[in-house]
Amino acid sequence: MNKSIKVYGIKNCDTVKKAIVYLNDCGIDYQFIDFRCNPIAQQMLKKMVESVGWELLINKRSTTYRSLSEEEKSNINYDLVLKLPTLIKRPVLIHGENIMVGFNERSEEHTSELQSRRNLVCRLLLEKKKKNPPPPPRNPTLCT
Numbered sequence: 001m002n003k004s005i006k007v008y009g010i011k012n013c014d015t016v017k018k019a020i021v022y023l024n025d026c027g028i029d030y031q032f033i034d035f036r037c038n039p040i041a042q043q044m045l046k047k048m049v050e051s052v053g054w055e056l057l058i059n060k061r062s063t064t065y066r067s068l069s070e071e072e073k074s075n076i077n078y079d080l081v082l083k084l085p086t087l088i089k090r091p092v093l094i095h096g097e098n099i100m101v102g103f104n105e106r107s108e109e110h111t112s113e114l115q116s117r118r119n120l121v122c123r124l125l126l127e128k129k130k131k132n133p134p135p136p137p138r139n140p141t142l143c144t
Contacts, residue, residue: 004029009091010036016091019103030093035085042078048092049078051099057081059089 005023009016011034023030033040040048048057054076059065064086065073072080081087093100 004031004095006030006094007032007091008035008040008088008094010034010086013090015103019091019093022103035088039082040085040088042082045078045081048088048094048099048101051097052101056101057089057092058087062086 005028007016007019007023007030009019009032011017011032020030020032058076058081064084076087089101091101091103093103
């Protein structure tokens with residue numbers, strides 16, 4: 001089973017960029033899927049909807065959403081989202097059965113896997129600093 005995280009989004013999206021920087025900084029393996037180049041399979045979209053619901057999955061602040069007719073807004077469905085993938089709030093991070101929509105580095109909604117890996121990286125960095133403390137100054141000044 002592949003333990004890496006799948007990141008669905010658009011490469012030019014600022015929030016996607018922040019999520020990728022975060023994952024890289026934490027040393028977390030991920031696979032990026034740009035859904036403009038690689039459309040989301042209907043089965044994957046259904047899995048997202050079943051997990052988080054249309055309300056969370058659809059980006060109502062997007063230009064794409066605002067350009068929809070009132071009828072389309074009230075009848076969001078698979079065909080419409082597959083046709084207009086930018087309706088999806090970005091990024092969508094999937095790890096196993098866990099699905100997270102959107103990204104905020106300070107959010108506590110991250111999956112436990114993200115948090116535990118980040119904590120592990122931080123602990124390893126702290127241990128490395130403890131094992132290799134900076135050398136004492138060459139000419140320490142004494143206070144009198």
